[in-house]
Amino acid sequence: MEESYEGLADAGALTSRGLQESFLCSYFMEGVFMPIHNADIAAVxxxxxxxxxxxxxxxxxxxAYRNASHILQELGKDVRTMVEQADDLTKLPGIGDDLAHKIQELVETGHCTMLDKLHQQLPATVTELLKIxxxxxxxxxxxxxxxxxxxxxQLQRAVRNHRIQTLPGFGEKTEMRIADALAKHAADMGRFNLAVAAQYAEPLASWLRKLPGVxxxxxxxxxxxxxxxxxxIDILITAAPNSQVMKRFCSYDEIAETLSQGPTRSSVVLKNKLQVDVRVVRPESYGAALHYFTGSKSHNIAIRRLGRAQGLKINEYGVFKAGARVxxxxxxxxxxxxxxxxxxPELREDRGEIEAARxxxxxxxxxxxDLKGDLHVHSKASDGHDTLEAMAQAARQHGLEYLAITEHSSRLAVARGLDPVKLAKQIDMIDCLNEKLPDITLLKGIEVDILKNGKLDLPDWILGKLDLVVGAVHxxxxxxxxxxxxxxxxxxxxPHFTLLAHPSGRLIGKRESYDVDMLRIIRKAKERGCYLELNANPKRLDLVDIYCQIAKDEGVLVSIDSDAHSVFDFDNLRFGIGQARRGWLARQDVLNTRPLEALRPLLRRTM
DNA sequence: GCCGTTTTCGGCCCGACTGTTTTCAGTCG
Structure with a gap:
């Protein structure tokens, strides 16, 4: 499992950008209050x-500083607001008087005196080197x-001149390793989308299962x-002692490089640059090892701490009391x-799950x-690849009872969006199909563009003929x-708006969320009786987990939709479920777990 | 720097692998 404290990428509007110089400078522009986000403070x-x-x-x-950083990243509340309301920050776990003062200073001035002093001793750029x-x-x-x-x-130059190996504690191999790492760093070995990683992890796991002794x-x-x-990718294997499983693993055809190899632990890089760590333990250690290897790191630390308080030692081999395995x-x-x-596993982020469990x-x-339907799909009528009937059958094969057809609206010309006339025609087609298809009900919908001024891209008379209106920013x-x-x-x-599609507009690793006050949007949904989508496309997975949790807390239902553009895309629903689980959602928190008869009244706006 | 069912001081999660050592420090997961 990767060990950097995570969460920034999941935090939606709490974007992963650090506290940049330009941001600091503009923090107090004349008469303009620039927001400071939890992620910015966490980065400091x-x-x-x-x-x-x-x-x-x-x-x-x-x-203590790392811990506090983690706390802020995972906190579902805005620290700036807490400071403005004079809330007691020391009530937060891991935040004492000292850190509370530093956080307050950051919120109020945009600066941290201590960091400024540290920069006098060490240039800010050296922390970059830790990434190697x-x-x-x-x-x-x-x-x-x-x-x-x-x-x-400068590091690159020193490596070229072989000055690194002259330092005590460094040697030739270390220098070579740094040279290697620098080259890779330049090639930007980023994170892999979950769906992409799955395409490599699952075949590898299947291959491993067939090895003798595994x-x-x-x-x-x-x-x-x-x-x-x-x-x-972290893979846990249980095998009898003395099985040659690790040796065999290292002969896997897709391996480009072996980073380390021991009898119980090895790290390799696949040809696609994905790193795979494998751990082999005896069967009696399976649970402890799986727990350890699933993480997150901070969850594991918290669990070990709990164990320690009860006189237990927890490691990847088991739980021990006074040296004896329990x-x-x-x-x-x-x-x-x-x-x-x-x-x-999806809750194990040290984000309150331990207290909740207790x-x-x-x-x-x-x-x-639990899903009974899908409220956002496309067909050939706009930018999808398959016919309405094919989409309906595929949905049925995935166990769904209803399917909302939601083509794009005319503003999205690149997606061949529908104008009112074409949409009216599709409404008739859906009526015909519903008479023909026995096992599934098609709902009449649209993914209508939310125009720059907040108006919808289709006239009310046609929107009023639909079962639901999915609004989206494009x-x-x-x-x-x-x-x-x-x-x-x-x-x-x-009055016809039902559901906000991919609420933050981000594309993972490609496009940041647009800047939006998601809490206000969630509260508006509550007030107006409408819903937020969790788009299951693995490139979106938007609503992000912490906002799922907030939506749940605010009593707003989330709709988990495939946004399918072909019959194959219904498989993506599992990724949406993963994100929903990370967001603590239960069946009752999700709109489209309702059977059709319970759903219909929920789609009708009462306000 | 934080924290308290052992505690306001003395702890703070735990182990594998590598390289440069000659018994271990550094790094990583």
Whole structure:
């Protein structure tokens, strides 16, 4: 499992950009209050932790900063608002007087005195060097103090001149490794979309299952937690001792490079640049190892801490008391020993799941089989690839009872969007099909463009003939937060508006979310009796997890839709379910788990 | 720097692999 504290990428509007210089400068522009997001503060705390670690500070002090950074990233509340309301920040776990003051300073001034002081000792750029695998704080410190290396470019030059291997503690191999890592860093080995990773992980797992001596094979790590992107693939294998499984694994045809290889643990890079870590344990350690290898890191730390308080030591081999193994054969046994019920992998982010488990508040998470319909699909009539009838049959094969046909509207010309006349024709077609198809009901819908001014791209007379109206933003992504939010709120005020599709507009790894106040949108949905979509397309997975959780808390139903453009796209629903589970959603929190007769009244606006 | 069913001081999650060592530090997961 990748070990950097995660969550930024999942945080939607809490974008992953750090606290950039330009942002700091513009924080207090004349008369304009620039927002500071939790992610920005978290980035500062993370940088302080990096710098302190390079300066060889007490590791627990470093950990306190990292921990606080993590807390802010995962916090469902806006810290800026908390400061403005004079809330007591020390009530947050891991935040004491000192960190509370630093956070307050950041919110109020956009600066952190301590970070400024650290920058006088160490240039900000050295923390970049930590991103090179093989370079940790100690080596970065040596590189800076001994060779005055502070940037990637300087590191590159030192490698070329073979100056690295002259340093004590460094050798020829280390230098070569750094050279290698630098080349890869330049090639930008990013994270893999979950759906892409699945295409490599699942065949590899199947191949491993056929090896002699292998008993169980599970893809663990962030993949098992259904994160929208994964940095690597973690595979747990149980096998009898002395089986040659690791040796055999390293002969897998797709491996481009072996990073490390031991009897119980190996890391390789596949030809597509995806890193795979494999761990082999004995069957009696299966549960403890699976728990350990599923992560997240912060969840594991919290669980070990709980165990420790009860005199237990938890590692990947089992749960131990006074040196004697107590259990660990199943994940359930690990949780049981620390006094908790089983926590589903998707919740294991140290985001309140442990407290919820302790208090018996864990939701019974939604499953794929709970879905009764899909409220957002396309056919050949706009930019889909298959006929209405083919889409209906495919939906039926996926166990769905109803399917809303929601073509694009005319504004989206590139997608051959429908004008009122064409839409009227499709409405008639759907009526005919519904008489013909016995096992599934087609609903009449549209994915109508929300125009820049918040109006909908089709006239009311035609919208009024539909079962549901799915609104979506497909352009003018660059509006200010205020204007973008107003645009969407206005659309939701429309009496025919039912459902907001892909609410943040992001494309994972390709396009950031547009800047929008999602909390206001969620509250508007509650007020107006409409819904938010969780788009199951693995490139979108939008609504993101923390906003699913907030929608649930605010009492707004989420609709998990495939946005299918072909009969194959219904398979994507499983990714939507993964994200929904990460967002704590249960069956009752999801609109399209309702059978058709229960759904229909919910689609009719009463306000 | 944080925190308290052992505690306001003394702890703080745990182990594998590599390279440069000659018993272990550094890094990573």
């Amino acid at each position: 705390l993370e940088e302080i932790a990096d710098l302190l670690e390079i300066e060889n500070a007490n590791i627990f002090r470093v950990r 695998p093989g370079l940790g704080p100690k080596r970065v410190r040596a590189l800076y103090h001994e060779l005055d290396i502070r940037t990637m470019e 008993q169980q094979v599970v893809v663990a790590g962030s993949y098992r937690r259904a994160r929208e992107t994964v940095g690597d 259990n660990g054969e199943t994940e359930e046994s690990v949780y049981q020993l620390v006094g908790l019920p089983f926590i589903p 208090d018996g508040r864990l939701p019974r998470l939604i499953e794929l089989s 352009g003018s992504f660059g509006l200010s937060r205020a204007r973008q939010t107003e645009r969407i709120l206005r659309a939701m005020d429309h």
